[in-house]
Amino acid sequence: MIATSTPVQTLSLADKVRADFPILTQKVHDRPLVYLDSAATSQKPQVVIDALSDYYQRYNSNVHRGVHTLSGLATDAYEAARQKVAKFVNAADEREIIYTRNATEAINLVAYSWGLGNLQAGDEVILTKMEHHSNLVPWQLVAQKTGAVLKFVDLSADENFDLAHYKSLLSAKTKLVSVVHVSNTLGSVTPVKEVIALAHAQGTKVLIDACQSAPHMPLDVQDMDCDWLVASGHKMCAPTGIGFLYGKLELMRSMQPFFGGGEMIADVFFDHSTYADLPHKFEAGTPSIGEAIALGAAIDYLTNIGMAEIHAYEQELSVYLYQQLAKIPQIRTYGPKSHRAALAAFTAGEVHPHDLSTMLDQSGIAIRAGHHCTQPLHRELKAQSTARASLYFYNTKAEIDQFIVALKESIDFFAEIFA
Numbered sequence: 001m002i003a004t005s006t007p008v009q010t011l012s013l014a015d016k017v018r019a020d021f022p023i024l025t026q027k028v029h030d031r032p033l034v035y036l037d038s039a040a041t042s043q044k045p046q047v048v049i050d051a052l053s054d055y056y057q058r059y060n061s062n063v064h065r066g067v068h069t070l071s072g073l074a075t076d077a078y079e080a081a082r083q084k085v086a087k088f089v090n091a092a093d094e095r096e097i098i099y100t101r102n103a104t105e106a107i108n109l110v111a112y113s114w115g116l117g118n119l120q121a122g123d124e125v126i127l128t129k130m131e132h133h134s135n136l137v138p139w140q141l142v143a144q145k146t147g148a149v150l151k152f153v154d155l156s157a158d159e160n161f162d163l164a165h166y167k168s169l170l171s172a173k174t175k176l177v178s179v180v181h182v183s184n185t186l187g188s189v190t191p192v193k194e195v196i197a198l199a200h201a202q203g204t205k206v207l208i209d210a211c212q213s214a215p216h217m218p219l220d221v222q223d224m225d226c227d228w229l230v231a232s233g234h235k236m237c238a239p240t241g242i243g244f245l246y247g248k249l250e251l252m253r254s255m256q257p258f259f260g261g262g263e264m265i266a267d268v269f270f271d272h273s274t275y276a277d278l279p280h281k282f283e284a285g286t287p288s289i290g291e292a293i294a295l296g297a298a299i300d301y302l303t304n305i306g307m308a309e310i311h312a313y314e315q316e317l318s319v320y321l322y323q324q325l326a327k328i329p330q331i332r333t334y335g336p337k338s339h340r341a342a343l344a345a346f347t348a349g350e351v352h353p354h355d356l357s358t359m360l361d362q363s364g365i366a367i368r369a370g371h372h373c374t375q376p377l378h379r380e381l382k383a384q385s386t387a388r389a390s391l392y393f394y395n396t397k398a399e400i401d402q403f404i405v406a407l408k409e410s411i412d413f414f415a416e417i418f419a
């Protein structure tokens with residue numbers, strides 16, 4: 001027999017990192033798990049799981065309160081993680097990083113602290129029609145209390161951020177612009193630098209919802225020049241229960257505390273209190289200590305791979321995903337035709353997205369179906385709900401192939417039922 005030489009194949013990023021994620025080796029319904037729901041929450045590498053259990057096994061203790069050894073270890077690790085977050089987004093000062101439970105809490109912090117203190121009747125807040133409910137409902141609540149008016153940037157004809165419409169909405173009345181960086185439904189990328197520069201020219205503050213960008217691409221808050229930026233740890237390889245708010249130092253100093261309690265005070269009297277300096281002023285009560293430390297471990301993990309490398313690989317996956325979806329005639333995808341994240345929301349004619357998702361689950365494939373917390377956007381798109389496949393750097397093209405095969409089978413199955 002003649003030995004055939006196997007062609008030299010370069011390993012993809014996913015091939016290199018796959019083994020770091022213990023959950024990905026399991027079977028679901030007797031089929032290898034294909035996890036395509038990372039936009040809802042990402043999986044966690046072993047180093048992050050270890051960092052969390054290491055904290056509980058070796059040095060569980062409250063932070064900033066004790067002089068004993070364990071408390072010192074916990075405080076050091078907790079603050080070291082803050083430095084990692086600061087470096088990750090290139091903040092000028094680590095006091096500009098406030099830990100929160102998640103991005104939702106970070107947005108509420110800005111809405112209640114800055115919004116209630118600074119917005120007045122007739123002031124305008126610009127959002128987009130593709131905002132996640134977390135960057136919409138807090139502003140509705142604050143608008144109801146202050147009389148501020150919410151304005152919404154339209155979708156362009158290609159289902160992207162409409163820059164011209166944004167420019168037409170901006171005026172001297174605009175006090176705040178709060179926009180999603182990467183849409184969790186359309187995969188579109190908002191031109192944030194331009195959005196921010198235009199707002200600042202009017203003296204308008206800008207908040208960036210980086211939930212779907214922080215896990216997937218390099219971020220630089222100084223270059224971007226945003227006033228605030230929020231993200232959730234659980235979408236970037238960290239545990240649930242930890243997220244962060246970046247805010248410019250002087251701006252954050254000018255804001256009133258959101259929650260009051262322990263940790264955030266300087267001196268407390270019966271009738272009033274003085275507050276701690278940043279960042280503690282906004283971190284009332286015992287924080288998610290182990291989760292913050294594990295977020296630091298997640299950032300180390302991502303940084304070791306390289307955010308530029310992650311982004312480049314995911315761009316490749318995105319192109320491949322959309323190419324394969326385009327070959328299925330019944331599929332309608334949403335969002336722009338280029339420069340999009342590695343996620344695709346889609347519908348398949350009359351087939352209900354929930355039915356598709358349930359069928360795919362039988363093949364071990366995890367995708368999401370519903371409105372993905374962007375119900376107003378779905379109304380704009382005239383879709384009750386969509387199915388969504390969302391990828392991360394641990395996904396392979398082979399998984400996309402498996403997904404596409406199972407998707408076609410499901411569509412054919414339902415076609416026969418409807419026929």
Ligand SMILES: *Cc1c(COP(=O)(O)O)cnc(C)c1O
Nearest residue numbers: 102103104132134184209211232
């Ligand atoms: C997930 C997500 C949020 C909310 O994140 P939580 O972790 O639920 O607070 C906000 N905006 C976008 C774009 C998201 O994808």
